[in-house]
Amino acid sequence: MGKSQKKRNMRRHNPMRVPDSHLPKGLASASSSSSKTEAILPIIQKMESPDPTERKWACVAVSNLIYNDPSTRRLLQGKDVVGVLIGRLADSEEEVVVEAAGALRNLCIDGGYEICAEMFNKNIIAPLRTFIPKISTTLAQYIESPKTAPENAQKVVYEFADNVITILWCLSETSNKALNAVNQLSLIQFLMAFLAFRDKLPLATVTSAAQCLYVLTDDNAPAIEDVRTNLDHIACLLAIANARASDRKGKAPASEERAAALSILACGILRNLAPIPPPSAAASLDLDKDVLLPVLVPAITSTSVAEATAAVQQLLARQAGEPPIQRASAGHAPKSDHKSESELELERIETRLRAIQFALEILTGICATLPDPDEAVEDDGEIEEVAEADVDDNDEQMDLDDAPPTTSGPTPPSSSFLPTILEPLLALIQPTALSFPPYDAPSPHPPTTSALSAIHISALECLNNAFLSLAAAPTASVAADVAAGQRVWDAVWRALSATGTDGGAGQERRMEVWGIAVGVLWGIGIVWAGKIPPQEEQVKILMQLCDSREDPTVRVKCIGTLESLAQNPDAIDANRVIATYLLSLLPTAAGPSPVGTEPLLQAVSALIDIYADEGRPYDVNFRTGGYLDVLAGAIEGLRKAVKGIDRKKEGGRELRRRGEEVRDNLVAFVQYRRQLGV
Structure with missing residues (x-):
């Protein structure tokens, strides 16, 4: 339980990836759902053609056929298109190699981890290893003597470099095994060269290098050390991060947007490297305050997701009236970058949305470094676990800057x-019409859907961490501003209402939003304990969510949120409904808890906290409902549940410790209430 941290095996989707689990599995179903089945076999055959023009055509055709078309991609996978394309990376014709790399890049982006893992298993690292020194040598020649090669030759090399870098970036996010293999390529100097010569290279390629470096320096010691120990690298990253927005004005829209994204990525890399050791000038800076926040805060306000959605919908409507672009023609080799004005504008919008996502991801990391209330704290003589508070949004009138913390120690760095x-x-947690795929259908524009859903999730994770810090170091002025808490509570429920509760294949991102947002509600409940009036429908939804989700973390969050609602002194009826539900989660002589050990511990702890003070108005429910007998009857079942916790499993030792505390607290609580005689 606790703050949202970046985890390599739980990172965001690759740039354009959206769930396609709504599609049936298997080649037969892929064939039936793809409109391009008849084109597959000729493409695979032409990959092996003795004519290099046909081989090039086939590589380009793969990119064109999979464009926003997961069914056709799956069908191509079934024909071993990955293995065939990797083979073409050793082709004798340079143009075939370039187009094969482009097709593999697009497969990485479209197919996500599954295809990246297949590429790694089929040893794509071997040809990539040979390309890196060749790219470095060629780029060095172009940078030193730009006139030594015609413009079209430079363009091919830049695009080829972009493709290779993007494949390496995607592989780095696939698994620790793949990451270790990428580490062996010693890419830092190679990638930093693109950033160092950013003014002489295409911004798209430089941004891809920064994205790859951002991923490589994410909790990856070898890469972090390679960057940290080079003063020039640190100075370059600081210069990019500190680039003023005014310096980007006047550029073409796409360049201006990429420049803004590049600045954000530099901030992310610097944060991955922190703390930066001397003698670097960055060692004396407050990195978060002096460098990162001045870039990140404006970034998350730079684009309205509602306006971006409206713009995408207009472009899609315009596209519907445009003649289709012939992406793959048997008569000639199409250009893989041949795009309409509408498609280019859609890409520019996605770039803006991705910049917001990156900024949120870094902000989430900043909030994650704040004090985490893992330790138990004393409260009225009882041990109270300050469990995972989730984020909540605050009213603009809340004085988070000046109010002294009610706990000892410095004000959390987030307060400013x-x-x-x-x-x-x-604003960023509110879904739009394109945020999630329609039920049982693909998104009208998967890249936008992927970016929007990632923004909503990242914004919720950022809120989660921020309000967890408020719960750890509460301030009197914030706790007193109940209107602010209610306003934030309502905003989260509006977002959840717009997200919807129906799950199923293809709707995984909706369920992810619920899993994070319910933690945000818990955070609100902790910061404004007992001050949010429970609403019958919301209480019912929280109980249904707890019953329907198998994830113990989500169940714990639901129980924690219900606990905070049950402590409202004016809601005696709601207290009874919630307490009855929590009691139903306890073990009985007939069997163990229906929700598992960790949610059981939270339910027991919640009941103790709710009824710790017999003078509260709703304690009448405890006395008249026979709750004491139910709790006493659950002690033995709780003992068995705690004893059954495996210390050897991940998190088992900490869970066992907490379980023993909750068990002891329950025994003491039952004894205390019996002594009261009320």
């Missing part, structure tokens, strides 16, 4: 910037 990000975060 929380007011500036809460309003944007409230």
